[in-house]
Every structure is written in structure tokens, then in C-alpha cells.
Amino acid sequence: MELISNFPDLDKYVVAFxxxxxxxxPVLVFKSINPISMLPAQIKLYLTLIFSFVILVATKNDIEIRNFSFNTYEEFFFSLSVEFLIGLTFWFALLTVYAAVYTMLKALDMQVGFNPMGIFNPSMNDSDPILTRVIIILLSLLFFILDGHYKILTLVTETVRLIPLNSGYGEIKLSTLSQLLSSQYILAVVLVLPIIIAIFWIDLILGLCNKMMPQINIYFVGLPLKIAIAMIALSFSAGHIISIGESMLLKVEHFWNSLY
Incomplete structure (x- = not known):
């Protein structure tokens, strides 16, 4: 069944939108280190519509010379799927930061004793331990400080020019994706390393105390001590966390730049 072979100007802009x-x-809606993805679903929908319109206006001249031709509904929906897949590639870079940091911090929270004390986030319908939430919020603030929200809009705007709409999906090397993921996990380990070392020494000291004084309940003595040491180590390593966080977000930007 014929759909539309050549769109008039108005239909062309609607399709481009x-x-x-x-x-x-994917970059704005799916869960990642991007703070916009942590907003309620209705707000994310409004922002996606608004930003899509802004990008459409910014790339109007490039879209004017494009001729979107679809003979069937299947071709049109396939083109939408390809654009969604391109967005997933950009989102993957943000996801690597979130996944690496979240994995390391969940393990650290379990070791410190924060894991049972979760903070419920109603917009995401999940619960995170205190230490995990603090560092995730810190990295989210860094995302805004480093103009990550502007870079997302600039990225999509540039890709509309350099990877035109309905032009197909380019080949992405698997080695590039795996290199990004492994480097982010290495940085995430370095991110929590000072706290890990501090907790390791506390566990060692508590183990020696348990051997010398078995009548003392080491768990109830050690739990507040480990929490206090973790907070002290976190306060002293705040600058270290900021520098590592900047490195992780810069790797995301370099990955995006390598795609076009």
C-alpha cells in the first residue's frame, strides 16, 4: 500500500520532528547519569518534545534540502527505529558512567553498612543507599557544571547535520564500546578507592579486636565506626571524586565525538 512518496514541506518537517x-x-528519557532522566515521566516527555522542536528549528536549513520518501508504513517505522538506535548509542555512553559508579558504590555501601538505609526516589520508583545517592547527586551536579545538558543538545544537532535523518545507521566498532565500558569501570574503582582502603583497615582492626576480646559484640561496635570513617574519608576525598567524575564525563564526550 502506497503511503506518501514525496512529502510536502509541512509534512517534511513533521516527519523530521x-x-x-x-x-x-534514549538520551533524555532512559536512566543514566543524566539528571534529566531522573525527572518524572511527564516532565521528561515535555522536555523531549521541546528539545526536539528546538533542534528542528536549528537544523531547518539542512532539513529543507532533504527529501524524505517512504512508500510503505514499514519503511517509515523502520526509519524511526534506526534513529532510535542511533540515540541508544549516545545513551550507552551516559549509561556506562551510571552503571560503573552505581556498581562500585552498591558494593561499598554494603561493606560500610549503609545498604539497609535506602533513600526512596518516587520519580524513579527505586531506592538507593545513602552513600550511593550522595555521589550520584554530586556527579549529576558535575553534569550541569560541565554543561552536559548543552552538549547533549549540541551533539544531536550536529549529528542531524553530519549523520542526516533517514540516512541509515553507521557501523560502530565493538572495541570502541568495550573500551569505553572498561575505562569507566576502572575510573569507578579509583573513585571509591580511598573509602575502600579506609574500610579495609577498619575491618582489619575490628578483626584483631574480635580475636583479643571475643566477649564484645564487634558488629554493633564496628558499624557506627565504619560509617564515621566512611564519611570522614568521603569528605577528605571530595576533590578526588570531582576530578575523577570530570574524567568520566569527558570520556563520554570523547566517545560521542568519535562517532561522527
Missing amino acids: FLIMCRLT
Whole structure:
């Protein structure tokens, strides 16, 4: 069944709007280190629509010379899927930061004793331990300080020009993705290393105390001590956390730049 072979100008912009929205949706909506993804679903939907329109206006001249031709509904929805896949590639870079930091901090929270004391986030319908939430919020603030939200919009705008809408999906090397993931996990280990070392020494001292004074309940003595040491180590390593966080977000930017 014939759909539309050549769109008039108005239809062309409507199609371009939906293609841009599919490319932008994973980066803004799906869970990642991007603070916008932590907003309620309705707000994320409004922001996606607004940003898609802004990008459409910014790339209007490039879209004017494009001729979107679809003979069937299947071709149109396939083109939307391709744009969504391109957006998933950009989102993957943000996800690596979140996954690496979240994995290391969850293990650290379990060791410190914060794991049972979760902070419920109603917008995401999940619960995070205190230490995990503090550092995730710190990295989210860094995202804004480093103009990450502007870079997302600039990225999608540039890709509309350099990877035109409905032009297909380029080949992404698997080695590039694995290199990004491994480097982010290494940085995440370095991120929590000072606290890990401090807790290791506390566990060693508590183990010796348990051997010398078995009548003392080491768990109830050690739990507040480990929490206090973790907070002290966190306060002293705040500058270290900021520098590592900047490195992780810069690797995301370098990965995006390597795609086009």
C-alpha cells in the first residue's frame, strides 16, 4: 500500500520532528547519569518534545534540502527505529558512567553498612543507599557544571547535520564500546578507592579486636565506626571524586565525538 512518496514541506518537517525525537528520546528519557532522566515521566516527555522542536528549528536549513520518501508504513517505522538506535548509542555512553559508579558504590555501601538505609526516589520508583545517592547527586551536579545538558543538545544537532535523518545507521566498532565500558569501570574503582582502603583497615582492626576480646559484640561496635570513617574519608576525598567524575564525563564526550 502506497503511503506518501514525496512529502510536502509541512509534512517534511513533521516527519523530521518525529525522527529527531526518536534520536533524542534514549538520551533524555532512559536512566543514566543524566539528571534529566531522573525527572518524572511527564516532565521528561515535555522536555523531549521541546528539545526536539528546538533542534528542528536549528537544523531547518539542512532539513529543507532533504527529501524524505517512504512508500510503505514499514519503511517509515523502520526509519524511526534506526534513529532510535542511533540515540541508544549516545545513551550507552551516559549509561556506562551510571552503571560503573552505581556498581562500585552498591558494593561499598554494603561493606560500610549503609545498604539497609535506602533513600526512596518516587520519580524513579527505586531506592538507593545513602552513600550511593550522595555521589550520584554530586556527579549529576558535575553534569550541569560541565554543561552536559548543552552538549547533549549540541551533539544531536550536529549529528542531524553530519549523520542526516533517514540516512541509515553507521557501523560502530565493538572495541570502541568495550573500551569505553572498561575505562569507566576502572575510573569507578579509583573513585571509591580511598573509602575502600579506609574500610579495609577498619575491618582489619575490628578483626584483631574480635580475636583479643571475643566477649564484645564487634558488629554493633564496628558499624557506627565504619560509617564515621566512611564519611570522614568521603569528605577528605571530595576533590578526588570531582576530578575523577570530570574524567568520566569527558570520556563520554570523547566517545560521542568519535562517532561522527
